[in-house]
Amino acid sequence: MIPLSGCTGIQSALDPKGPAASELAWLIWFFTGLCSLIWLAVMIVLIWGLSKRRGDRAEPLDIDEAGDRKATRVVTGAVAATVLMMIVLSLLSYFSNRTIAAIGGQNPVTIKLTGHQWWWEVRYESDQPRRTLTTANEIHIPAGEPVRVVLSSTDVIHSFWVPALHGKKDLIPGFDNELTLKADKPGVYRGQCAEFCGAQHAHMALMVVAEPREAFDGWYNAQLSNARQPETDEQRAGHDLFMNRPCIMCHKIQGTKAAANTGPDLTHLAGRQTIAAGTLHMSRGNLAAWIADPQSVKPGARMPTMNLSGDELNAVVAYLEHLK
Ligand code: CUA
Incomplete structure (x- = not known):
């Protein structure tokens, strides 16, 4: 079994x-x-067939056409x-x-x-x-x-x-x-x-x-709604970073100025089970790993590395993790 x-x-x-x-x-x-x-x-x-031995003498085969x-x-x-x-x-x-x-x-x-x-x-x-x-x-x-x-x-x-x-x-x-x-x-x-x-x-x-x-x-019905507004200072900082970085050139977050459709829609990102098309489970740590260095998680993916400081990364992750 x-x-x-x-x-x-x-x-x-x-x-x-x-x-x-x-x-x-x-x-x-x-x-x-x-x-x-x-x-x-x-x-x-x-x-x-193999077990039917013909003995030692090599006699011609009987041919039955x-x-x-x-x-x-x-x-x-x-x-x-x-x-x-x-x-x-x-x-x-x-x-x-x-x-x-x-x-x-x-x-x-x-x-x-x-x-x-x-x-x-x-x-x-x-x-x-x-x-x-x-x-x-x-x-x-x-x-x-x-x-x-x-x-x-x-x-x-x-x-x-x-x-x-x-x-x-x-x-x-x-x-x-x-x-x-x-x-x-x-x-x-x-x-x-x-x-x-x-x-x-x-x-x-x-x-x-x-x-x-x-x-x-x-x-x-929940998916139709706009993205949740940031609630904490960290989430607000993450929101502002997202909106002022190249993130918005590829992604959409409904209800914000991010309205591109080159990459995945992130309006309710944190409600999904995985990140990067099944590559990682959805979790704070994985989200941070993915945003910090997408090319080491999924080499060749269109998502570029953003060069964020530790605090900036935490803020962006806090904001995205809030988008249930
Ligand atoms: Cu897409 Cu293989």
Whole structure:
């Protein structure tokens, strides 16, 4: 069981928590079983053939041409039928996932997920402009409901993969892909970029938080609000530093003059579970480590080093940590 112990948990295709992933897990087990049986059959025939010794005298083999031809036809037919069955099962699974997409409710939650080197921009679409919401690196969804995810990229090809919920789907610059995300039960599921996209591909993760509908609505409404005002002197100092440094050239904090969208929206940063797209857990220490020297945490990331003094760093961290 030890080799399989890695197959459960928040990021495993073999521990499915949604319909699309269940379908895939079934295929994985079925193909594994089928291929094991075929391997076993080949080994049995091989061992049987090897064990039929012809004795010491080298006599010419009896050649049974008609029998050989028949055997060839049977084996070829069996191989073709097996491959065909695997193709048909794969296609059925593909189309049944598309059906889930088609029945995605009257007005499903729609998320525009955009890949960047190396983070995820998450925008919740709405007919009402005031209900449109942008966040990063963490997707909240109502459990038990199909959610429409439209995938695109601003730079290179990335791939969205939350193994416990669905198969991989590429994020392609200039092209919209689509996928239906559904978690059967509330829970936190980890996703990972699944297409090599540069130096920090491995540090391009995201979290999917599936919550009961009420909790999801609560989260959504809270996210729509402006960022919290600084309350302590330290937070105020951090706020002022943030607004007077190049931070505002990349980030947005809703309700302040920081309104750029090159980097992740930080309006409710401290409410997220991770920093830098799943690279670090959200904590005061990690936030400080990340801001002090992003290039040693995630070399090549677009976030530059800010050259802050110790006090300045503490102040900025105090302000950002306050943005729940
Ligand atoms: Cu983005 Cu790999």
